[in-house]
Amino acid sequence: MMHLFWLMAKRDIKISWHGGSTSSMVVAFFIIVVTLFPLGVGPEQNMLARISIGVIWVAALLSCLLSLDRIFQADYEDGTLDQYALGPLSLEMVVIAKALAHWVTTSLPLILISPLLGILMNMDDRAFLPLIYAMLAGSPALSLIGTIGASLTVSLKRGGVLLSLLILPLYVPVLIFGVMSVEASVMGTGGNAPLLILGAITLFSLAITPWAAAAAVRLALD
Amino acid sequence: MSTIKEFSATNLCVDRGDRPVFKGLSFELPAGRLLKLIGPNGSGKSTLLKTLAGLIEAKDGDILVDGTSLIAEDHIAECITYLGHKNALKREFTVYENIEFWANFWGRSDKIDQSIQDMGIGYLRDTPVRFLSSGQTRRTALARTLCHNATIWLFDEPTVGLDDQGLDLLAKTMQRHLEKGGMIICATHVPLGVPDHFTKTLNLADFSIPMSELEEQWL
Numbered sequence: 001m002m003h004l005f006w007l008m009a010k011r012d013i014k015i016s017w018h019g020g021s022t023s024s025m026v027v028a029f030f031i032i033v034v035t036l037f038p039l040g041v042g043p044e045q046n047m048l049a050r051i052s053i054g055v056i057w058v059a060a061l062l063s064c065l066l067s068l069d070r071i072f073q074a075d076y077e078d079g080t081l082d083q084y085a086l087g088p089l090s091l092e093m094v095v096i097a098k099a100l101a102h103w104v105t106t107s108l109p110l111i112l113i114s115p116l117l118g119i120l121m122n123m124d125d126r127a128f129l130p131l132i133y134a135m136l137a138g139s140p141a142l143s144l145i146g147t148i149g150a151s152l153t154v155s156l157k158r159g160g161v162l163l164s165l166l167i168l169p170l171y172v173p174v175l176i177f178g179v180m181s182v183e184a185s186v187m188g189t190g191g192n193a194p195l196l197i198l199g200a201i202t203l204f205s206l207a208i209t210p211w212a213a214a215a216a217v218r219l220a221l222d
Numbered sequence: 223m224s225t226i227k228e229f230s231a232t233n234l235c236v237d238r239g240d241r242p243v244f245k246g247l248s249f250e251l252p253a254g255r256l257l258k259l260i261g262p263n264g265s266g267k268s269t270l271l272k273t274l275a276g277l278i279e280a281k282d283g284d285i286l287v288d289g290t291s292l293i294a295e296d297h298i299a300e301c302i303t304y305l306g307h308k309n310a311l312k313r314e315f316t317v318y319e320n321i322e323f324w325a326n327f328w329g330r331s332d333k334i335d336q337s338i339q340d341m342g343i344g345y346l347r348d349t350p351v352r353f354l355s356s357g358q359t360r361r362t363a364l365a366r367t368l369c370h371n372a373t374i375w376l377f378d379e380p381t382v383g384l385d386d387q388g389l390d391l392l393a394k395t396m397q398r399h400l401e402k403g404g405m406i407i408c409a410t411h412v413p414l415g416v417p418d419h420f421t422k423t424l425n426l427a428d429f430s431i432p433m434s435e436l437e438e439q440w441l
Contacts, residue, residue, distance in 0.1 A: 087328070
Protein backbone atom coordinates (compact mmCIF):
# COMPACT_ATOMS: atom_id res chain seq x y z
CA MET A 1 0.00 0.00 0.00
CA MET A 2 2.76 2.41 0.92
CA HIS A 3 4.35 2.23 -2.52
CA LEU A 4 1.04 3.36 -4.06
CA PHE A 5 1.08 6.32 -1.70
CA TRP A 6 4.55 7.37 -2.89
CA LEU A 7 3.63 6.64 -6.49
CA MET A 8 0.76 9.13 -6.32
CA ALA A 9 2.69 11.78 -4.43
CA LYS A 10 5.59 11.50 -6.89
CA ARG A 11 3.22 11.76 -9.83
CA ASP A 12 1.67 14.96 -8.49
CA ILE A 13 5.08 16.48 -7.88
CA LYS A 14 6.15 15.56 -11.41
CA ILE A 15 3.00 17.11 -12.91
CA SER A 16 3.62 20.39 -11.11
CA TRP A 17 7.08 20.53 -12.71
CA HIS A 18 5.63 20.03 -16.18
CA GLY A 19 4.33 22.91 -18.25
CA GLY A 20 4.85 26.19 -16.38
CA SER A 21 6.00 24.80 -13.07
CA THR A 22 3.65 25.64 -10.21
CA SER A 23 6.52 26.01 -7.78
CA SER A 24 8.30 28.73 -9.71
CA MET A 25 5.08 30.70 -10.14
CA VAL A 26 4.24 30.48 -6.46
CA VAL A 27 7.75 31.56 -5.49
CA ALA A 28 7.61 34.45 -7.96
CA PHE A 29 4.29 35.56 -6.46
CA PHE A 30 5.76 35.34 -2.97
CA ILE A 31 8.73 37.53 -3.95
CA ILE A 32 6.55 40.09 -5.70
CA VAL A 33 4.12 40.46 -2.81
CA VAL A 34 6.94 40.99 -0.31
CA THR A 35 8.69 43.47 -2.64
CA LEU A 36 5.51 45.52 -2.86
CA PHE A 37 5.76 46.49 0.81
CA PRO A 38 9.00 48.53 0.63
CA LEU A 39 7.48 50.23 -2.41
CA GLY A 40 4.24 50.92 -0.55
CA VAL A 41 5.41 51.97 2.91
CA GLY A 42 8.69 53.59 1.88
CA PRO A 43 12.31 52.47 2.23
CA GLU A 44 12.72 53.43 5.88
CA GLN A 45 14.86 50.63 7.35
CA ASN A 46 13.54 50.47 10.92
CA MET A 47 9.95 50.39 9.74
CA LEU A 48 10.72 47.55 7.30
CA ALA A 49 12.59 45.58 9.96
CA ARG A 50 9.63 45.91 12.30
CA ILE A 51 7.02 44.66 9.84
CA SER A 52 9.29 42.12 8.06
CA ILE A 53 8.28 38.96 9.93
CA GLY A 54 4.57 39.62 9.62
CA VAL A 55 4.84 40.56 5.97
CA ILE A 56 6.76 37.42 5.09
CA TRP A 57 4.24 35.23 6.90
CA VAL A 58 1.23 36.90 5.29
CA ALA A 59 2.83 36.66 1.85
CA ALA A 60 3.58 32.98 2.47
CA LEU A 61 -0.08 32.31 3.37
CA LEU A 62 -1.29 34.06 0.22
CA SER A 63 1.20 32.23 -2.01
CA CYS A 64 0.19 28.93 -0.49
CA LEU A 65 -3.42 29.72 -1.34
CA LEU A 66 -2.51 30.29 -4.97
CA SER A 67 -1.83 26.66 -5.84
CA LEU A 68 -4.52 25.05 -3.67
CA ASP A 69 -7.09 24.67 -6.43
CA ARG A 70 -4.62 22.53 -8.36
CA ILE A 71 -4.68 19.82 -5.72
CA PHE A 72 -7.88 18.16 -6.93
CA GLN A 73 -9.19 20.19 -9.86
CA ALA A 74 -7.25 18.56 -12.72
CA ASP A 75 -7.73 15.06 -11.33
CA TYR A 76 -11.45 15.69 -10.94
CA GLU A 77 -11.85 16.98 -14.47
CA ASP A 78 -9.93 14.24 -16.27
CA GLY A 79 -11.46 11.37 -14.28
CA THR A 80 -8.32 10.41 -12.36
CA LEU A 81 -10.16 10.99 -9.09
CA ASP A 82 -12.83 8.44 -10.11
CA GLN A 83 -10.12 5.85 -10.62
CA TYR A 84 -8.46 6.72 -7.30
CA ALA A 85 -11.81 6.23 -5.58
CA LEU A 86 -12.10 2.75 -7.09
CA GLY A 87 -8.49 1.88 -6.36
CA PRO A 88 -6.94 -0.23 -3.62
CA LEU A 89 -5.74 2.83 -1.66
CA SER A 90 -8.32 4.45 0.63
CA LEU A 91 -9.31 8.00 -0.23
CA GLU A 92 -7.99 9.12 3.14
CA MET A 93 -4.48 8.09 2.06
CA VAL A 94 -4.99 9.65 -1.38
CA VAL A 95 -5.77 12.96 0.33
CA ILE A 96 -2.60 12.80 2.43
CA ALA A 97 -0.50 11.97 -0.64
CA LYS A 98 -1.96 15.03 -2.37
CA ALA A 99 -1.32 17.28 0.64
CA LEU A 100 2.26 16.01 0.78
CA ALA A 101 2.78 16.78 -2.89
CA HIS A 102 1.35 20.27 -2.34
CA TRP A 103 3.71 20.85 0.57
CA VAL A 104 6.75 19.74 -1.44
CA THR A 105 5.87 21.81 -4.50
CA THR A 106 4.59 24.94 -2.75
CA SER A 107 5.53 25.30 0.91
CA LEU A 108 9.05 23.95 0.70
CA PRO A 109 10.19 26.40 -2.01
CA LEU A 110 8.63 29.23 0.03
CA ILE A 111 10.61 28.22 3.10
CA LEU A 112 13.82 28.03 1.08
CA ILE A 113 13.38 31.48 -0.42
CA SER A 114 12.18 33.26 2.75
CA PRO A 115 15.69 34.09 4.16
CA LEU A 116 16.40 36.00 0.96
CA LEU A 117 13.25 38.03 1.45
CA GLY A 118 14.29 38.57 5.06
CA ILE A 119 17.42 40.34 3.80
CA LEU A 120 15.29 42.38 1.43
CA MET A 121 13.09 43.49 4.35
CA ASN A 122 16.08 44.27 6.60
CA MET A 123 14.96 41.57 9.03
CA ASP A 124 16.84 41.20 12.32
CA ASP A 125 19.81 38.76 12.07
CA ARG A 126 18.51 36.74 14.97
CA ALA A 127 15.19 36.11 13.20
CA PHE A 128 16.43 34.04 10.26
CA LEU A 129 16.74 30.63 11.89
CA PRO A 130 13.59 30.98 14.03
CA LEU A 131 11.67 31.99 10.88
CA ILE A 132 12.73 28.82 9.10
CA TYR A 133 11.88 26.67 12.11
CA ALA A 134 8.48 28.30 12.49
CA MET A 135 7.72 27.85 8.80
CA LEU A 136 8.80 24.23 8.90
CA ALA A 137 6.51 23.61 11.86
CA GLY A 138 3.54 25.58 10.51
CA SER A 139 3.56 25.10 6.76
CA PRO A 140 2.35 21.48 6.74
CA ALA A 141 -0.80 22.77 8.44
CA LEU A 142 -1.25 25.26 5.57
CA SER A 143 -1.14 22.46 3.00
CA LEU A 144 -3.35 20.15 5.03
CA ILE A 145 -6.07 22.72 5.83
CA GLY A 146 -5.86 23.89 2.23
CA THR A 147 -6.50 20.35 1.06
CA ILE A 148 -9.81 20.35 2.94
CA GLY A 149 -10.78 23.58 1.22
CA ALA A 150 -9.73 22.26 -2.17
CA SER A 151 -11.78 19.10 -1.69
CA LEU A 152 -14.88 21.11 -0.70
CA THR A 153 -14.72 23.31 -3.80
CA VAL A 154 -13.58 20.67 -6.31
CA SER A 155 -16.93 20.23 -8.03
CA LEU A 156 -17.47 24.00 -8.45
CA LYS A 157 -16.44 25.40 -11.79
CA ARG A 158 -14.86 28.57 -10.42
CA GLY A 159 -14.21 27.70 -6.82
CA GLY A 160 -11.03 29.77 -6.47
CA VAL A 161 -12.51 32.79 -4.69
CA LEU A 162 -14.74 30.71 -2.46
CA LEU A 163 -11.72 28.59 -1.60
CA SER A 164 -9.84 31.68 -0.40
CA LEU A 165 -12.79 32.83 1.69
CA LEU A 166 -13.10 29.39 3.27
CA ILE A 167 -9.44 28.85 3.99
CA LEU A 168 -7.92 32.22 4.93
CA PRO A 169 -9.77 32.48 8.27
CA LEU A 170 -8.53 29.00 9.13
CA TYR A 171 -4.96 30.12 8.44
CA VAL A 172 -5.18 32.82 11.12
CA PRO A 173 -3.89 30.66 14.03
CA VAL A 174 -0.86 29.61 11.99
CA LEU A 175 -0.16 33.27 11.21
CA ILE A 176 -0.51 34.42 14.81
CA PHE A 177 1.67 31.73 16.36
CA GLY A 178 4.12 31.79 13.45
CA VAL A 179 4.84 35.49 13.88
CA MET A 180 4.75 35.21 17.67
CA SER A 181 7.33 32.43 17.67
CA VAL A 182 9.83 34.37 15.54
CA GLU A 183 9.36 37.65 17.43
CA ALA A 184 9.73 35.99 20.80
CA SER A 185 13.00 34.40 19.69
CA VAL A 186 14.33 37.75 18.54
CA MET A 187 13.41 39.46 21.82
CA GLY A 188 14.76 36.54 23.80
CA THR A 189 11.49 35.85 25.57
CA GLY A 190 11.41 32.24 24.44
CA GLY A 191 9.91 31.28 21.10
CA ASN A 192 9.53 27.63 21.97
CA ALA A 193 5.99 27.73 23.30
CA PRO A 194 4.46 29.27 20.15
CA LEU A 195 6.59 26.89 18.08
CA LEU A 196 5.13 23.93 19.93
CA ILE A 197 1.62 25.28 19.38
CA LEU A 198 2.41 25.52 15.65
CA GLY A 199 3.46 21.89 15.76
CA ALA A 200 0.23 21.05 17.56
CA ILE A 201 -1.82 22.83 14.88
CA THR A 202 0.01 20.80 12.21
CA LEU A 203 -0.63 17.53 14.02
CA PHE A 204 -4.25 18.43 14.60
CA SER A 205 -4.79 19.19 10.93
CA LEU A 206 -2.99 15.98 10.01
CA ALA A 207 -5.49 14.13 12.18
CA ILE A 208 -8.66 15.67 10.74
CA THR A 209 -7.72 16.36 7.10
CA PRO A 210 -7.88 12.77 5.80
CA TRP A 211 -11.42 12.21 7.05
CA ALA A 212 -12.79 15.64 6.20
CA ALA A 213 -11.25 15.89 2.73
CA ALA A 214 -12.01 12.27 1.79
CA ALA A 215 -15.66 12.77 2.76
CA ALA A 216 -15.83 15.92 0.64
CA VAL A 217 -14.24 14.17 -2.35
CA ARG A 218 -16.75 11.32 -2.07
CA LEU A 219 -19.58 13.84 -2.16
CA ALA A 220 -18.06 15.53 -5.21
CA LEU A 221 -17.75 12.23 -7.09
CA ASP A 222 -21.37 11.28 -6.55
CA MET B 223 -8.05 -12.93 -13.35
CA SER B 224 -10.21 -14.66 -10.79
CA THR B 225 -13.08 -16.83 -11.91
CA ILE B 226 -16.49 -15.40 -11.33
CA LYS B 227 -19.53 -17.33 -12.44
CA GLU B 228 -22.20 -14.69 -12.27
CA PHE B 229 -22.50 -10.94 -11.91
CA SER B 230 -25.97 -9.71 -11.17
CA ALA B 231 -28.05 -6.86 -9.88
CA THR B 232 -31.45 -7.08 -8.24
CA ASN B 233 -34.08 -4.40 -8.08
CA LEU B 234 -31.66 -1.48 -8.37
CA CYS B 235 -33.07 2.02 -7.85
CA VAL B 236 -30.83 5.02 -8.33
CA ASP B 237 -31.49 8.74 -7.80
CA ARG B 238 -29.43 11.61 -9.17
CA GLY B 239 -30.02 14.64 -7.01
CA ASP B 240 -33.70 14.30 -6.20
CA ARG B 241 -34.60 12.84 -9.57
CA PRO B 242 -35.05 9.08 -9.88
CA VAL B 243 -33.17 7.75 -12.93
CA PHE B 244 -34.39 4.16 -13.03
CA LYS B 245 -35.99 1.70 -10.66
CA GLY B 246 -36.49 -2.01 -10.30
CA LEU B 247 -33.56 -2.80 -12.57
CA SER B 248 -32.34 -6.39 -12.48
CA PHE B 249 -29.99 -8.39 -14.68
CA GLU B 250 -27.94 -11.56 -14.55
CA LEU B 251 -24.71 -11.83 -16.45
CA PRO B 252 -23.10 -15.28 -16.68
CA ALA B 253 -19.36 -15.73 -17.27
CA GLY B 254 -18.23 -15.18 -20.84
CA ARG B 255 -21.08 -12.86 -21.81
CA LEU B 256 -21.31 -9.23 -22.78
CA LEU B 257 -24.21 -7.13 -21.52
CA LYS B 258 -24.98 -4.38 -23.96
CA LEU B 259 -26.73 -1.39 -22.41
CA ILE B 260 -28.93 0.49 -24.80
CA GLY B 261 -31.54 3.17 -24.34
CA PRO B 262 -32.18 6.79 -25.27
CA ASN B 263 -30.03 9.65 -23.96
CA GLY B 264 -30.63 10.24 -20.29
CA SER B 265 -32.05 6.78 -19.66
CA GLY B 266 -29.32 6.08 -17.09
CA LYS B 267 -26.68 3.97 -18.87
CA SER B 268 -23.77 5.89 -17.42
CA THR B 269 -25.48 6.07 -14.04
CA LEU B 270 -25.91 2.30 -14.01
CA LEU B 271 -22.24 1.74 -14.87
CA LYS B 272 -21.10 4.17 -12.18
CA THR B 273 -23.36 2.46 -9.67
CA LEU B 274 -21.94 -0.95 -10.58
CA ALA B 275 -18.40 0.41 -10.30
CA GLY B 276 -19.19 1.81 -6.85
CA LEU B 277 -19.01 5.53 -7.59
CA ILE B 278 -22.71 6.16 -6.96
CA GLU B 279 -24.68 4.71 -4.11
CA ALA B 280 -27.83 2.85 -5.05
CA LYS B 281 -30.97 3.92 -3.17
CA ASP B 282 -32.29 0.41 -3.15
CA GLY B 283 -31.36 -3.01 -4.47
CA ASP B 284 -28.19 -5.03 -4.50
CA ILE B 285 -25.21 -5.84 -6.70
CA LEU B 286 -23.96 -9.40 -6.43
CA VAL B 287 -20.81 -11.21 -7.49
CA ASP B 288 -21.41 -14.96 -7.24
CA GLY B 289 -24.17 -14.29 -4.75
CA THR B 290 -22.03 -12.07 -2.48
CA SER B 291 -23.25 -8.52 -2.13
CA LEU B 292 -20.72 -5.92 -3.30
CA ILE B 293 -22.52 -3.14 -1.46
CA ALA B 294 -22.31 -4.96 1.88
CA GLU B 295 -18.61 -5.67 1.25
CA ASP B 296 -17.98 -1.93 0.93
CA HIS B 297 -17.66 -2.36 -2.79
CA ILE B 298 -14.29 -3.99 -3.09
CA ALA B 299 -13.56 -3.32 -6.71
CA GLU B 300 -10.68 -5.69 -7.39
CA CYS B 301 -12.81 -7.65 -9.83
CA ILE B 302 -14.05 -4.56 -11.69
CA THR B 303 -12.34 -2.16 -14.03
CA TYR B 304 -14.20 0.95 -15.18
CA LEU B 305 -13.78 3.26 -18.14
CA GLY B 306 -16.12 6.25 -18.07
CA HIS B 307 -16.49 9.23 -20.36
CA LYS B 308 -13.39 10.73 -18.80
CA ASN B 309 -10.13 9.14 -19.82
CA ALA B 310 -8.07 9.67 -16.63
CA LEU B 311 -4.99 10.52 -18.68
CA LYS B 312 -2.55 13.32 -17.93
CA ARG B 313 -1.87 15.60 -20.88
CA GLU B 314 1.66 16.26 -19.63
CA PHE B 315 2.81 12.65 -19.78
CA THR B 316 3.47 10.33 -22.69
CA VAL B 317 1.20 7.45 -23.63
CA TYR B 318 3.57 4.97 -22.04
CA GLU B 319 3.98 6.96 -18.80
CA ASN B 320 0.21 7.23 -18.43
CA ILE B 321 -0.41 3.54 -18.95
CA GLU B 322 2.56 2.62 -16.78
CA PHE B 323 1.20 4.64 -13.84
CA TRP B 324 -2.18 2.93 -13.89
CA ALA B 325 -0.63 -0.50 -14.44
CA ASN B 326 1.52 0.05 -11.34
CA PHE B 327 -1.50 1.41 -9.51
CA TRP B 328 -3.41 -1.82 -10.15
CA GLY B 329 -0.32 -3.96 -9.68
CA ARG B 330 -0.26 -5.26 -13.26
CA SER B 331 2.85 -3.71 -14.79
CA ASP B 332 3.32 -6.97 -16.74
CA LYS B 333 0.29 -6.13 -18.89
CA ILE B 334 1.54 -2.80 -20.23
CA ASP B 335 3.10 -4.03 -23.47
CA GLN B 336 0.24 -6.41 -24.21
CA SER B 337 -2.43 -3.75 -23.79
CA ILE B 338 -0.50 -1.23 -25.90
CA GLN B 339 -0.28 -3.84 -28.63
CA ASP B 340 -3.96 -4.78 -28.26
CA MET B 341 -5.02 -1.19 -28.91
CA GLY B 342 -2.50 -0.67 -31.72
CA ILE B 343 -0.84 2.39 -30.21
CA GLY B 344 2.75 1.13 -30.14
CA TYR B 345 3.84 3.88 -32.51
CA LEU B 346 2.55 6.53 -30.04
CA ARG B 347 4.45 5.18 -27.02
CA ASP B 348 6.57 8.28 -26.45
CA THR B 349 4.09 10.91 -27.64
CA PRO B 350 2.66 13.20 -24.95
CA VAL B 351 -1.09 12.71 -24.63
CA ARG B 352 -1.79 16.40 -25.38
CA PHE B 353 -0.71 15.81 -29.00
CA LEU B 354 -3.09 12.87 -29.57
CA SER B 355 -6.33 12.96 -31.53
CA SER B 356 -9.52 12.08 -29.66
CA GLY B 357 -9.55 8.56 -31.11
CA GLN B 358 -5.92 7.98 -30.15
CA THR B 359 -6.66 9.30 -26.65
CA ARG B 360 -9.59 6.92 -26.34
CA ARG B 361 -7.38 4.00 -27.38
CA THR B 362 -4.83 4.99 -24.75
CA ALA B 363 -7.60 5.15 -22.15
CA LEU B 364 -8.77 1.68 -23.18
CA ALA B 365 -5.21 0.38 -22.91
CA ARG B 366 -4.84 1.72 -19.37
CA THR B 367 -8.21 0.22 -18.43
CA LEU B 368 -6.98 -3.18 -19.57
CA CYS B 369 -3.92 -3.10 -17.27
CA HIS B 370 -6.04 -4.53 -14.50
CA ASN B 371 -6.77 -7.83 -12.82
CA ALA B 372 -10.50 -7.49 -13.31
CA THR B 373 -12.87 -10.14 -14.58
CA ILE B 374 -15.65 -7.61 -15.07
CA TRP B 375 -15.07 -4.75 -17.50
CA LEU B 376 -17.41 -1.75 -17.36
CA PHE B 377 -17.18 0.41 -20.48
CA ASP B 378 -19.12 3.61 -21.00
CA GLU B 379 -19.28 4.24 -24.74
CA PRO B 380 -15.77 2.97 -25.41
CA THR B 381 -16.15 3.45 -29.15
CA VAL B 382 -16.35 7.26 -29.07
CA GLY B 383 -13.81 8.60 -31.56
CA LEU B 384 -12.51 5.20 -32.65
CA ASP B 385 -11.93 4.52 -36.36
CA ASP B 386 -12.72 1.22 -38.12
CA GLN B 387 -9.39 -0.31 -37.15
CA GLY B 388 -9.87 0.79 -33.55
CA LEU B 389 -13.37 -0.70 -33.45
CA ASP B 390 -11.98 -3.94 -34.82
CA LEU B 391 -9.14 -4.10 -32.27
CA LEU B 392 -11.59 -3.36 -29.45
CA ALA B 393 -13.98 -6.08 -30.67
CA LYS B 394 -11.16 -8.64 -30.84
CA THR B 395 -9.87 -7.69 -27.37
CA MET B 396 -13.38 -7.98 -25.91
CA GLN B 397 -13.96 -11.31 -27.62
CA ARG B 398 -10.70 -12.75 -26.25
CA HIS B 399 -11.72 -11.63 -22.75
CA LEU B 400 -15.15 -13.25 -23.12
CA GLU B 401 -13.65 -16.49 -24.40
CA LYS B 402 -11.50 -16.65 -21.26
CA GLY B 403 -14.64 -16.42 -19.14
CA GLY B 404 -14.57 -12.67 -18.53
CA MET B 405 -17.62 -10.40 -18.43
CA ILE B 406 -18.22 -7.03 -20.02
CA ILE B 407 -20.95 -4.49 -19.49
CA CYS B 408 -20.88 -1.86 -22.16
CA ALA B 409 -23.08 1.16 -22.83
CA THR B 410 -23.15 1.91 -26.53
CA HIS B 411 -25.13 3.36 -29.41
CA VAL B 412 -23.21 1.57 -32.17
CA PRO B 413 -22.70 -2.12 -33.03
CA LEU B 414 -19.70 -3.47 -31.09
CA GLY B 415 -18.67 -6.18 -33.56
CA VAL B 416 -18.79 -8.95 -30.96
CA PRO B 417 -20.63 -12.08 -32.21
CA ASP B 418 -24.28 -12.24 -31.16
CA HIS B 419 -24.02 -15.46 -29.18
CA PHE B 420 -21.78 -13.62 -26.66
CA THR B 421 -24.19 -10.76 -26.26
CA LYS B 422 -27.15 -10.02 -24.03
CA THR B 423 -28.99 -6.73 -24.32
CA LEU B 424 -30.52 -4.59 -21.60
CA ASN B 425 -32.73 -1.70 -22.60
CA LEU B 426 -32.66 0.96 -19.92
CA ALA B 427 -35.88 2.47 -21.27
CA ASP B 428 -37.73 -0.51 -19.72
CA PHE B 429 -36.76 0.64 -16.25
CA SER B 430 -37.10 4.39 -16.56
CA ILE B 431 -39.58 6.33 -14.52
CA PRO B 432 -42.74 7.06 -16.54
CA MET B 433 -43.23 10.72 -17.44
CA SER B 434 -46.57 10.82 -15.62
CA GLU B 435 -44.90 9.81 -12.37
CA LEU B 436 -42.19 12.44 -12.75
CA GLU B 437 -44.81 15.08 -13.38
CA GLU B 438 -46.71 14.02 -10.29
CA GLN B 439 -43.62 14.84 -8.23
CA TRP B 440 -43.68 18.39 -9.47
CA LEU B 441 -47.34 18.94 -8.71
